[in-house]
Amino acid sequence: MNKKNKIAIIGAGPAGASAAYYLQKEGYDVTVFEKENFIGGRTHAYNNGEIRFDTGASFFTNFYPLLKELVTKLDLDDEVIELERRVGLRYKDVLAEFTFGDLKTFWRLPFITRKDKLIMIWSTIKLTLQRRKLDLVSPEKLAKYDDSSISDWATNTMSENVYQFLIRPGVEPFWYFSCDDVSRAMTTVLQGRAADAKFYTFKRGMSQISEKMLSNVSLHLSSCVTKLSKIEKQIQVSYVKNDIVNEIKVDQLIIATPTTAIKNISIDFELENNILSFINSQKYVSNVHATFTVDEKDVKDMFAYYYPCGNWETPIGAIVLHKQKCKESIKVPDGKELISVFILDKPSKELIEIADDKEIFKRVWEMALNFEDKLPKEAQPVALFKRKNAIPLHEVGRYTTANKIKNQQNKDVIFAGDYMSCATVEGALRSGRWAAAQVSGKTISF
Incomplete structure (x- = not known):
């Protein structure tokens, strides 16, 4: 042509x-x-001129090959900043420190037994050895692992505790969906890259x-x-x-x-027809994302991220302290910290139905306080994002279908x-x- x-x-x-x-x-x-x-x-x-931060996908990793290639081709190497990797994992009243890719903090996690930790390590080693066969985004390669949900796969091949305390907090805080609802294909690849995972962003987002x-x-x-x-x-x-x-x-x-x-x-x-059917059948996850400012001195000893783990009811997907995460990639007034609260799919759907944004801000901060009581009681609302269709839901079989129709x-x-x-x-x-x-x-x- x-x-x-x-x-x-x-x-x-x-x-x-x-x-x-x-x-x-x-x-x-x-x-x-x-x-x-x-x-x-x-x-x-x-x-808004005074405050700047990413509202959606806010990072990339060291195993995104095309993005890495484009960073160099577009002369963006000097714009790349590595993000903090320490997180606070909360199970009810217990908070534990964990650093992605760090065996010491993994081994000190209090929620699971030594046996479960060894199961997770062995499973990760096996997947790490298969890295060349794994690809995070290729429909053809993902289709090979598109045979069960994340929850079924992790529970059956590892254990219930490994799933609840290690797999779920590596998935749901980032994508907001339930591991019961999506294919295990992407998570299998992520686990195979977990040992040396690093996270980055750009200076201007x-x-x-x-x-x-x-x-x-x-x-x-x-x-x-x-x-x-x-x-x-x-x-x-x-x-x-x-x-x-x-x-x-x-x-x-x-x-x-x-x-x-x-x-x-x-x-x-x-x-x-097959393309239209695929498009019309696509489902999405909802997400409410509310951002606040607080006095920096009140949160200076807190983690950059807080994620839930274990089988307990909480509407919180993640709480992110942006300065702690990477102060070079945001803009916020001196003496202030910027905090984003991300709500999971089902409670987000309920919040989106509320017409009064002030009420949503109030409820979201109450949810955050119930999750992490070290947060200050008062916070100043900055921005609210109500997304009915935040992220595509990759149900079991979705990658297989995408692979079949992509060339048709x-x-x-x-x-x-x-x-x-x-x-x-x-x-x-x-x-x-x-x-x-x-x-x-x-x-x-x-």
Whole structure:
């Protein structure tokens, strides 16, 4: 196909930015549409001038190969900052220190027996030896482990205590879903990389990589695509900006948005039934994320992160103290600490139904105090994020289906996003690169 063909991309998150970056390098005429007034999608940073912090995906790891490659290609090496790895694991009234990748703090955990610890170590060693066969985002490789839920797999192959106290706190605080509801495929890979896991972000937040990839691309922010039509051999994209309907004709289209956004676009031509079925069946996890400021002196001896573990009822997914986590990547007034409270899926659904944001802030801070009583009694609300569709839910069999349908897409309209892979920045980036390859006719692995 002629490299001067016009390509439209809907969505300026990591998937859309990645697709645009690779197509632009190939010489395509690329236009990106984003309904929000910012770049980054779920990696977007909140910034009111006085306070700045990441609102969604806030880190990457040392086992994200494409992101690592892009950091170097985009001259972002000096922008990378390593994050604190110490966390406080809470089980009811007991709080224990744990550092990711540190055997000493693992061995001192009070919740589980020596036998369970040895079971976890042996299981991790076996998976570590299989690293070359494991891939965090490849649907083809994930499909090989897409045979049971995280809870069933961990309980049956290790033990109930290993699952409750070691596997769950490595999953649910990051993705908010229940381990009962999702495939064990991604967790199997994560466990195989746990021994040397490190976590990073960028100085100006995770959206920095999307911004850099889109720096030389025609970008329309605050532009909501409403309709797609076929005009002879081209696709007409209708979008609304400043209450004015605009139209552009392109040769091919990449839709790099959550599946919920796709449903709001009127499409006047037929798409592949298996693709539509896959998209329409995608479920999402809800999340309420409330951020507060407190006096820094009141929390100076606390951990950067607090995660629940064990089988007990709590609405808390995670509590994050941003300065403790990485003060170089945020902005907050002197003498203040910035605290984010992340609520799990089911209690988030209940909170989202409350119309009064002040009431939500109040309830979330009460939940945080019930979880960790070292927090100060009073906190100043900063920002509230109510997401009904926060993260794609990868149910058992989802990766298997994604692997089957990924190469069956109509080449005129190609779908990209972490729902095609796994809910990580790496998954989004690689789905975008893969979509770009479908346009250019290249054969690459996901």
